Amino acid sequence: MHFRGQGGATGGNALLAFVITLTCTAALLMLPSLFAKTHAATYIATYAAQSPTSSDWQVELISLRIANQPIQAEQLDSRNRAQLYNTQTLFLPVLESPISIEFGAPYAPNARQLYYRYKMQGADLDWIYTDHQYRRATYTNLAFGHYLFMIEASYDGSTWLGQRQLAVEVAAPAWLSPWALSMYALVGGAGIITLFFIVRARHRAMRQLQQSEERLKLSLWGSGDQLWDWDIAAGVIHRHNTWRQVSAFPIDYIRTGEPGSPSNIHPQDLANLQQALNQHLDGHTQFFEVTYRVQAEDGWVSVLDRGKVVERDEHQQALRMTGTMKDITPLVLAEERLKMLATSITNISDGVCIYDHTFAVVEANQSVTKITGFSRQQMLGRPLQLQLYSDDYVNQIKRTLQQYGSWHGEVEDLRSDGSLYQIELTIDAIYDDSSQISHYVATFADISERKQTERELRRLSNTDTLTGLPNRSYFQVSHANLVRKRIGHALVLFDLDDFKKINDSLGHDLGDELLLQVAERIAQVGRPQDTFYRLGGDEFVLLLEDTWNMSTTTDIANQILHAMSQPFHIQQQDIVVGTSIGIVVYPSDGNSSQELLQNADTAMYHAKSRGGHNYQFFNESMNKTAVRRLQVENQLRFALRHKHLQVLYQPKVSLVDYQFVGLEALVRMNIPGHGPLSPSEFIPLAEETGLIIEMGEQVLRQTCRDMRLWVEQGLVQGRVAVNLSAKQFVQPNLTETIMTILKEEGLAPQHLELEITEGVVMEDPERAIAIMTELHQQGIHLALDDFGTGYSSLAYLKRFPIQTLKIDKAFVDDINGAERDRNMVASIVAMAHNLGLDVVAEGVVDAAQAATLSHLSCEYAQGFLFAEPLSRDAFAAHISVPASIH
Numbered sequence: 073m074h075f076r077g078q079g080g081a082t083g084g085n086a087l088l089a090f091v092i093t094l095t096c097t098a099a100l101l102m103l104p105s106l107f108a109k110t111h112a113a114t115y116i117a118t119y120a121a122q123s124p125t126s127s128d129w130q131v132e133l134i135s136l137r138i139a140n141q142p143i144q145a146e147q148l149d150s151r152n153r154a155q156l157y158n159t160q161t162l163f164l165p166v167l168e169s170p171i172s173i174e175f176g177a178p179y180a181p182n183a184r185q186l187y188y189r190y191k192m193q194g195a196d197l198d199w200i201y202t203d204h205q206y207r208r209a210t211y212t213n214l215a216f217g218h219y220l221f222m223i224e225a226s227y228d229g230s231t232w233l234g235q236r237q238l239a240v241e242v243a244a245p246a247w248l249s250p251w252a253l254s255m256y257a258l259v260g261g262a263g264i265i266t267l268f269f270i271v272r273a274r275h276r277a278m279r280q281l282q283q284s285e286e287r288l289k290l291s292l293w294g295s296g297d298q299l300w301d302w303d304i305a306a307g308v309i310h311r312h313n314t315w316r317q318v319s320a321f322p323i324d325y326i327r328t329g330e331p332g333s334p335s336n337i338h339p340q341d342l343a344n345l346q347q348a349l350n351q352h353l354d355g356h357t358q359f360f361e362v363t364y365r366v367q368a369e370d371g372w373v374s375v376l377d378r379g380k381v382v383e384r385d386e387h388q389q390a391l392r393m394t395g396t397m398k399d400i401t402p403l404v405l406a407e408e409r410l411k412m413l414a415t416s417i418t419n420i421s422d423g424v425c426i427y428d429h430t431f432a433v434v435e436a437n438q439s440v441t442k443i444t445g446f447s448r449q450q451m452l453g454r455p456l457q458l459q460l461y462s463d464d465y466v467n468q469i470k471r472t473l474q475q476y477g478s479w480h481g482e483v484e485d486l487r488s489d490g491s492l493y494q495i496e497l498t499i500d501a502i503y504d505d506s507s508q509i510s511h512y513v514a515t516f517a518d519i520s521e522r523k524q525t526e527r528e529l530r531r532l533s534n535t536d537t538l539t540g541l542p543n544r545s546y547f548q549v550s551h552a553n554l555v556r557k558r559i560g561h562a563l564v565l566f567d568l569d570d571f572k573k574i575n576d577s578l579g580h581d582l583g584d585e586l587l588l589q590v591a592e593r594i595a596q597v598g599r600p601q602d603t604f605y606r607l608g609g610d611e612f613v614l615l616l617e618d619t620w621n622m623s624t625t626t627d628i629a630n631q632i633l634h635a636m637s638q639p640f641h642i643q644q645q646d647i648v649v650g651t652s653i654g655i656v657v658y659p660s661d662g663n664s665s666q667e668l669l670q671n672a673d674t675a676m677y678h679a680k681s682r683g684g685h686n687y688q689f690f691n692e693s694m695n696k697t698a699v700r701r702l703q704v705e706n707q708l709r710f711a712l713r714h715k716h717l718q719v720l721y722q723p724k725v726s727l728v729d730y731q732f733v734g735l736e737a738l739v740r741m742n743i744p745g746h747g748p749l750s751p752s753e754f755i756p757l758a759e760e761t762g763l764i765i766e767m768g769e770q771v772l773r774q775t776c777r778d779m780r781l782w783v784e785q786g787l788v789q790g791r792v793a794v795n796l797s798a799k800q801f802v803q804p805n806l807t808e809t810i811m812t813i814l815k816e817e818g819l820a821p822q823h824l825e826l827e828i829t830e831g832v833v834m835e836d837p838e839r840a841i842a843i844m845t846e847l848h849q850q851g852i853h854l855a856l857d858d859f860g861t862g863y864s865s866l867a868y869l870k871r872f873p874i875q876t877l878k879i880d881k882a883f884v885d886d887i888n889g890a891e892r893d894r895n896m897v898a899s900i901v902a903m904a905h906n907l908g909l910d911v912v913a914e915g916v917v918d919a920a921q922a923a924t925l926s927h928l929s930c931e932y933a934q935g936f937l938f939a940e941p942l943s944r945d946a947f948a949a950h951i952s953v954p955a956s957i958h
């Protein structure tokens with residue numbers, strides 16, 4: 073642009089230039105204000121459009137505070153609305169005091185569970201978090217300009233709802249007002265530049281202050297500590313960062329609470345807290361610090377309460393006090409746990425020694441003194457040592473600890489008084505944070521008494537309590553060791569003959585005394601290196617080590633027989649008892665302890681079967697006999713279980729006309745696949761094992777069933793004879809059992825005859841008479857079987873309620889060849905007739921025997937001459953044909 077003119081024109085141009093410059097400067101200075109207004113309107117429009125609509129509620133702005141005092145928004149600027157909750161823009165003057173915006177979500181459900189975060193864009197760098205108890209945002213020295221205050225709420229800290237926004241416009245200070253700008257324009261460009269630098273420095277200082285306040289808030293939030301500010305004169309406590317679990321301030325009746333009102337402080341801690349607080353208020357302590365417990369929602373919380381009076385009046389009376397409270401519950405619990413562990417280690421019954429990394433004692437508990445006799449002071453500094461062990465052994469323990477970190481064992485040591493004790497010791501290495509061994513902990517218990525008890529129990533477990541001899545378990549271990557080491561030896565096994573009868577008749581006390589005297593007497597037999605054991609009951613064994621000499625073994629067996637043949641004087645009476653001895657030699661008679669003992673038992677059983685009071689060496693034939701005996705017993709049990717017993721019948725005829733007059737039932741065993749078994753083999757075994765009772769009942773039941781059928785058919789009119797074993801005869805319910813079977817099978821008692829052997833009734837004649845009388849009174853016929861083979865007394869014989877005597881086959885066999893047998897039979901027949909008894913001869917096999925018996929007036933006979941034992945069907949067919957003698 074060009075200006076024309078001269079003189080005055082030049083001055084005019086200069087003035088015009090100054091005006092233009094001044095105007096431009098003013099416009100430039102007013103641009104920020106204009107820009108702020110325009111930009112604020114833009115913010116309002118933008119964020120109003122972004123208001124959250126995802127929930128039915130939002131965070132509301134409740135009130136304003138200046139320097140912690142409530143104030144109305146219209147007091148700050150007339151442009152502000154009276155109600156803050158519907159204000160979109162807040163106009164603020166320049167303030168020297170902090171301004172606080174209180175907020176909340178009154179319409180949100182469960183509002184007390186909400187967390188909040190807020191941010192002043194343009195002032196805060198990031199979100200600031202708080203909870204429902206502290207719902208206030210405070211700012212100090214906000215620079216003039218525009219800001220956007222945003223506040224959100226959340227239930228879980230991750231999803232934020234109910235956002236509320238507020239545009240904040242801070243007015244420029246007076247020195248930046250439009251009327252002042254003209255004055256600044258007069259100052260010139262230099263003033264403007266200076267002012268620019270001043271403003272920038274102030275902004276920088278404000279920013280640093282805001283950042284400092286922000287760091288303080290975040291530190292307070294992160295630490296979890298609660299700050300409190302006590303205005304003593306006003307009686308008001310301001311709290312920051314309050315705890316959710318402890319909503320109320322501790323009621324100590326000094327800072328809060330009226331006397332008589334309930335306190336949330338533990339009763340045991342209240343007095344200590346009051347004393348510490350009063351002492352500090354009175355100036356006796358530089359700081360206030362105390363630990364106590366406060367009631368929380370889920371129990372007691374341990375609190376570390378610290379504070380200091382920060383303002384006093386001219387009389388040194390406290391006006392203001394500030395402090396912090398810290399939740400130290402985990403620390404208190406850890407401390408209590410440490411105290412508990414320390415107390416436990418101190419009072420534990422086991423000794424505890426702590427060594428440093430050089431194996432020197434640094435600590436020991438009271439039990440160490442009780443066990444070792446050394447005091448704690450004497451133990452401190454002592455190296456790891458075991459007085460009864462070499463240094464090499466101790467060094468080996470140390471190497472194990474350094475390599476593996478643990479060692480365990482049982483060791484012996486000496487107490488301070490020199491006495492011996494035994495301990496169970498465990499040592500473990502303790503590692504530091506760098507995985508280096510820092511200490512060793514040794515724990516040990518005095519097991520001296522336990523070891524003594526174990527030795528005593530071991531002695532008792534290996535010793536027979538009655539005789540004091542080594543028992544079966546000790547024998548099994550010792551014998552198994554000899555066999556394992558393949559050391560030649562012999563076993564002499566023996567028991568007492570008929571010891572059960574002595575026990576039953578004379579009593580168990582006498583039996584025990586007899587066993588004691590046997591043990592004492594036999595202990596003198598044999599060599600010093602031989603060992604005597606009691607296996608149980610009346611069974612003993614003598615273990616002869618380092619010998620397989622037959623002469624030595626025989627000599628010892630004879631010594632035993634001789635020692636046992638001498639009477640035993642017990643309870644004022646002399647008792648003579650025999651013994652049966654079985655002998656085995658290793659390795660010829662077995663390869664294991666169990667096999668040798670079993671073979672010795674077989675040999676002893678063989679000696680007993682030969683009459684007792686003798687010894688027998690084991691041989692293979694004995695073993696075969698024992699195996700056969702076991703096979704027969706198994707077959708017998710199988711036959712009883714599967715009803716494989718067979719009842720055969722042998723007819724009884726009259727020697728006058730040779731007509732059938734009765735029959736005898738005989739039991740046989742014929743298992744499919746095994747063939748028949750001789751009665752002489754399985755009946756004695758059935759007697760010995762007690763199976764004879766079940767066998768007798770099966771035979772009697774089958775016999776009664778068959779006899780009833782034959783009686784009903786008219787084939788038989790007489791009686792069927794059934795043998796009654798010795799074990800059956802002594803059954804207490806014998807009569808009841810027999811009568812039950814007769815009733816169930818439908819056979820009348822007069823058709824049954826029971827044969828009882830002479831030896832059975834003579835064992836206890838009086839009892840036999842009582843039993844036989846019961847049977848006789850029931851209508852059952854009784855016969856005395858095998859007469860002449862026992863030791864019958866005529867005094868008892870005449871009292872027996874019997875009707876028949878049966879002459880044993882042994883007398884009949886030589887009745888025509890030996891005058892003595894014929895005279896014996898004649899005597900038996902004459903005696904029977906004198907007693908009014910019938911006589912039946914057994915085992916008649918030829919006509920000459922039958923003729924002689926008839927001549928001697930014997931009424932009846934049975935045997936192969938008339939018929940062999942027949943099955944049920946064969947017997948029925950046989951008696952249908954008239955008898956004849958060929």
